[in-house]
Amino acid sequence: MKAAVVREFGQPLVIEERPDPEPGPGQVRVRVEASGLCHTDIHAAHGDWPVKPAPPFVPGHEGVGLVEETGEGVTHLAVGQRVAVPWLGRACGRCEHCLSGWESLCESQVNTGYGCDGGYAEKMLAWADFAQLVPEGVSAVDAAPLTCAGVTTYKALKVADVRPAQLVAISGVGGLGHLAVQYAKIAGATVAAIDVTDEKLELARELGADILIDARTQDVGAELKRHGGAHAALALAVSPAAFEAVNSGLRRGGKLVMVALPAHGTLQVPIFDTVLNGTSVIGSIVGTRQDLAEVFQLHADGRTKVIHETRPLTAVNESIDDVLHGKVKARIVFDLGAGGRER
Numbered sequence: 041m042k043a044a045v046v047r048e049f050g051q052p053l054v055i056e057e058r059p060d061p062e063p064g065p066g067q068v069r070v071r072v073e074a075s076g077l078c079h080t081d082i083h084a085a086h087g088d089w090p091v092k093p094a095p096p097f098v099p100g101h102e103g104v105g106l107v108e109e110t111g112e113g114v115t116h117l118a119v120g121q122r123v124a125v126p127w128l129g130r131a132c133g134r135c136e137h138c139l140s141g142w143e144s145l146c147e148s149q150v151n152t153g154y155g156c157d158g159g160y161a162e163k164m165l166a167w168a169d170f171a172q173l174v175p176e177g178v179s180a181v182d183a184a185p186l187t188c189a190g191v192t193t194y195k196a197l198k199v200a201d202v203r204p205a206q207l208v209a210i211s212g213v214g215g216l217g218h219l220a221v222q223y224a225k226i227a228g229a230t231v232a233a234i235d236v237t238d239e240k241l242e243l244a245r246e247l248g249a250d251i252l253i254d255a256r257t258q259d260v261g262a263e264l265k266r267h268g269g270a271h272a273a274l275a276l277a278v279s280p281a282a283f284e285a286v287n288s289g290l291r292r293g294g295k296l297v298m299v300a301l302p303a304h305g306t307l308q309v310p311i312f313d314t315v316l317n318g319t320s321v322i323g324s325i326v327g328t329r330q331d332l333a334e335v336f337q338l339h340a341d342g343r344t345k346v347i348h349e350t351r352p353l354t355a356v357n358e359s360i361d362d363v364l365h366g367k368v369k370a371r372i373v374f375d376l377g378a379g380g381r382e383r
């Protein structure tokens with residue numbers, strides 16, 4: 041089977057021929073149909089973050105495909121079922137985080153495409169308990185971006201406790217932001233979308249955003265305040281300046297939810313304003329299996345639209361360049377045999 045492998049940080053990925061991986065106890069082997077490109081994969085390939093993966097490794101945590109073989113002890117998944125293999129590859133199931141519904145904070149978790157090989161391959165392994173069944177009617181190419189971009193923004197809105205009649209600011213309308221706009225609308229909120237290209241602002245408008253803010257020409261904080269200030273703001277753009285701008289547009293009691301992970305960056309939080317205005321700054325990382333099940337259910341019910349562009353896995357290096365240069369409208373999905381079919 042073919043896989044796109046990071047052999048050295050910062051170097052182009054290498055397409056390699058590898059033997060099919062053998063599922064161990066509790067694992068399944070998945071024949072990957074579609075695999076999304078998340079910015080995190082680029083950080084992984086560049087070794088950008090303090091905790092680094094160990095080359096050689098296969099990135100990718102939006103892999104979706106069909107179960108091809110089940111390992112010992114796997115009873116709830118069967119060959120032929122479509123599953124998604126998210127960032128949360130496995131968690132311990134016993135710690136305080138796992139037991140309190142916060143498995144995404146488990147300190148013993150293994151992350152797909154980071155701590156173990158991921159979805160940039162024709163075949164991959166998954167821990168069966170953490171592989172998410174994809175409902176009937178959801179295609180592999182749609183399921184892929186939902187597996188990280190979808191669940192991450194859906195969870196961030198839950199963390200912000202968004203309610204109808206609130207103003208929600210979505211800073212950055214890309215792979216994550218285009219889904220965040222839709223989830224905020226489903227939650228009943230008024231949505232202000234912020235970006236720096238006409239194309240992305242137009243996409244946000246098409247997906248239901250009520251207010252568009254062009255950060256190139258408009259003062260983001262002042263614009264949000266003109267509308268009363270945001271009850272919640274999701275920072276999805278990989279730019280510390282964008283975090284600060286949207287933080288300045290919170291209303292009293294508002295919440296900034298930090299989601300994007302710039303390689304380097306510190307947010308200057310003004311103490312006086314934060315204390316007086318009672319605002320919060322919260323970090324939010326991916327979501328749980330239940331969150332992902334809800335994301336898939338919403339899509340199966342026809343309530344969300346995934347904007348993607350499919351490419352072959354051999355285009356992995358150009359695709360990374362295009363993402364880094366902001367040339368991609370929403371999400372690149374590598375087509376590994378889905379052929380764009382709807383099921």
Ligand SMILES: [Zn+2]
Binds near residue numbers: 081189
């Ligand atoms: Zn991701």
Ligand SMILES: [Zn+2]
Binds near residue numbers: 131133134135148
């Ligand atoms: Zn745990």
